[in-house]
Every structure is written in structure tokens, then in C-alpha cells.
Amino acid sequence: MRVRYYSHARRDRPVVALTFDDGPNPPRTDEILEALSTCRARASFFVIGKWAERFPRSLARIAAAGHVVGNHSYAHLREIGDFERAEATIAEVTGERSRFLRVHYLDNFAVVPQSPFAMSPEVRIIYADVNPADYAQRDPGEIVRRVLTAPHLGNGSIIDLHDGAETEDAAVRLRRPLPTIEALPAIIDGLRARGLEPVGLNDMDFGDCEEWVQDPDA
Secondary structure (H helix, E strand, O other): OOEEEEOEOOOOOOEEEEEEEEEOOOOHHHHHHHHHHHHOOOOEEEEOHHHHHHOHHHHHHHHHOOOEEEEOOOOOOOOOOOHHHHHHHHHHHHOOOOOEEOOHHHOHHHHHHHOHHHHOOOOEEEOOOEOOOHHHOOOHHHHHHHHHOOOOOOOOEEEEEEOOOOOOOHHHHHHOOHHHHHHHHHHHHHHHHOOOEEOOHHHOOOOOOOOEEEOOOO
């Protein structure tokens, strides 16, 4: 059994992907959409199915704004590959199926084989090469620093941020993304100062990028 996934796109174009996990999470997702609109930047949102089901208008706003919607499982539970259930909700709200998947907890081998959607050759499993752990930061400036000084930041980078959380604790979900929202304009400005333009994952070329292959039987 082989699982292929991508930590970055091709390195020959000066573009990067801002990705947001664990939403939709109104009003925080809406505040991120507003910041992206102000900065004229595109992004990709890996949504949790249970939140898409609970907050369909928020998910619809992501799609209507022209951002990419990806699958991040239905319940975000360890060792449960419930991507089909999430995909049914995403397709019902947006009218389109996802082309991108981010495995929750980045645990490919526990969950991907459970899911025909995840194993489909038409779906790209997306990791990231810039991981600022924004969900654990309270200082927006630290998030900006962690993104812009990341050792692998460059052409084709994928940046992993969060607009929500998997927890049912609404106070946590609403509080956790606040530093990221405050940091976002400075992140975008800093990327552009380095000649890197934020685009959607569907605007990146993965054809010739390095591909990580894990094969437990090799």
C-alpha cells in the first residue's frame, strides 16, 4: 500500500499556498475572508464536515469568494477516515467535489486506506512545508515570524494555518484563531516582499514536484 502526498508544489514559480484548517468557524472564517479580500489574496480551506454541516453559509461564502475548499475529514477523530461523509456535505453546499485532502493529525496510514475518496488518483493529499503551529500561539508577531523565517519557505511552499478547531468548545474555537487573523495581513505583506504571491492550491502545479512515497512493504 502506497500513499503519496505533497508538502509543496513545484519550486520554479514564485507562488505559495495559504491553507486554513478546521473550519468553517463563523465569524472567524468570515474575518479571514475579509482580510484575504482586502489583501487581494487567494487561499485554500480544509474544512471539517461536521462544521460544514453546522455552518453551511460560512462554507458557501468561502466558495463564493473564489477560494479552494478541501476535505479535512468529517469529525476529526483519530484513526477514523470519514472523508466520504465530509465530502457529501461539501458537495451539497458548494455543488462541487473536493480535489484536495488534508489528513487530520497527518496520520496517513491510519485513515487513508479506509477511504476510496482519499485513495482516488484524482485527489491530492496535501501536507505543508511551513508549519508555524499558529493554533498554539498567542502573539500574532510570533506567527508572522514563524512563517516568514521558516527554513523551507520559498517558491511552491504550502503554509498550514487554522481558522477553527475540532473541539466542540465554542469558546476555544472562537478564541484560537484570533492571533492568526491579526497576523494575516503582515504574513501576506511579508510573502509579497519576498516575491511570493499567495494563490489557491488549484493554481499551483504539482506535476513535477517532489513526491513523498511511503510504502510499509518496501
